[in-house]
Amino acid sequence: MKIDILTLFPEMFDGFINTSIIKRAIEKGLLEVNLINFRDYSPLNNKQVDDTPYGGGSGMILRCEPIFECLDSINTKDAYIIMLSPEGTKYKQSVAKRLLEHKHLIILCGHYEGIDQRVIDEIVDEEISIGDYVLTGGELPAMVLVDAVSRYVDGVISKESVEEESFSNGLLEYPQYTRPEIFLDKQVPEILKSR
Numbered sequence: 001m002k003i004d005i006l007t008l009f010p011e012m013f014d015g016f017i018n019t020s021i022i023k024r025a026i027e028k029g030l031l032e033v034n035l036i037n038f039r040d041y042s043p044l045n046n047k048q049v050d051d052t053p054y055g056g057g058s059g060m061i062l063r064c065e066p067i068f069e070c071l072d073s074i075n076t077k078d079a080y081i082i083m084l085s086p087e088g089t090k091y092k093q094s095v096a097k098r099l100l101e102h103k104h105l106i107i108l109c110g111h112y113e114g115i116d117q118r119v120i121d122e123i124v125d126e127e128i129s130i131g132d133y134v135l136t137g138g139e140l141p142a143m144v145l146v147d148a149v150s151r152y153v154d155g156v157i158s159k160e161s162v163e164e165e166s167f168s169n170g171l172l173e174y175p176q177y178t179r180p181e182i183f184l185d186k187q188v189p190e191i192l193k194s195r
Contacts, residue, residue: 001030001031001032001100001102001103001104001105001149001150001153002032002034002103002104002105003031003032003033003034003104003105003106003107003146003149004034004036004074004079004104004105004106004107005033005034005035005036005106005107005109005142005146006036006038006067006070006071006106006107006108006109007035007036007037007038007109007137007138007139007142008037008038008039008049008109008111008137009109009111009137009139010035010036010037012139012140013033013035013139013142013143016143016146016147017033017035021150021151021156021157022146022147022150024156025150025153025155025156028155030153030154030155030156031150031153031156033146034074036070036074038066038067038069038070039066040066040070041065041066041067041069041070041073042063042065042066043065043066043069048063049062049063049066050062050063050111050112051063053113057113058113059112059113059114060112060113061112061113061114061115061116062110062111062112062114062115062116062119063116064115064116064118064119067108067115067116067119067123068119068122068123071106071123074106075106076104078102078103078104079102079104079105079106080099080102080104080105080106080125080126081106081108081123081124081125081126082099082105082106082107082108082124082125082126082127082128082145083107083108083110083115083119083120083124083126083127083128083138084107084108084109084110084127084128084129084130084138084141084142084145085110085120085127085128085129085138086129086132086133086134087127087129088126088127088128088129089126089127089128089129090129090131091128091129091130091131091141091144091145091148093148095128096145096148096149096151096152097152099145099149100149100152100153105149107138107142107145107146108124108138109137109138109139109141109142110137110138111136111137111138128141128145129141130144130145177189177192181193
């Protein structure tokens with residue numbers, strides 16, 4: 001699976017893609033993650049990507065030109081373009097599984113007060129929200145989305161782990177224990193010790 005992440009802050013992903021399961025998936029060639037700074041596509045001399053909103057209001061709005069230019073340079077016919085937004089579809093396990101149907105995901109990380117509506121209307125296939133709260137940008141939600149989807153890519157983790165995890169059957173997992181058998185005067189349940 002190929003995942004392109006459009007962000008103004010690619011350095012926020014350094015630890016995410018260079019450690020643990022995501023790093024191993026990239027090294028095995030199971031996952032390709034590209035970080036693209038769409039500031040590089042700004043037509044303005046100072047590489048500005050935001051401006052004041054028409055009609056007034058607080059904050060700055062991301063301009064459409066750099067995002068359109070960036071997408072023109074990377075878009076493929078099978079790309080599915082996601083914008084992370086508090087107004088989007090609530091992200092849950094079933095959405096992560098559904099996104100796996102696409103060979104190429106392009107994730108747009110918003111920032112500031114928002115993104116010019118023409119980007120949403122013309123190029124975004126789906127808006128996704130990771131919860132009912134506001135963050136300073138779309139980078140953390142992008143990490144959540146990539147982490148949850150990548151678990152379902154064949155070979156990233158064992159099939160058994162994916163089949164018997166929280167939310168796999170609409171339920172949370174049962175309590176789990178490991179050694180030592182007794183800790184803080186709490187003992188592992190007898191039923192589990194028989195296995």
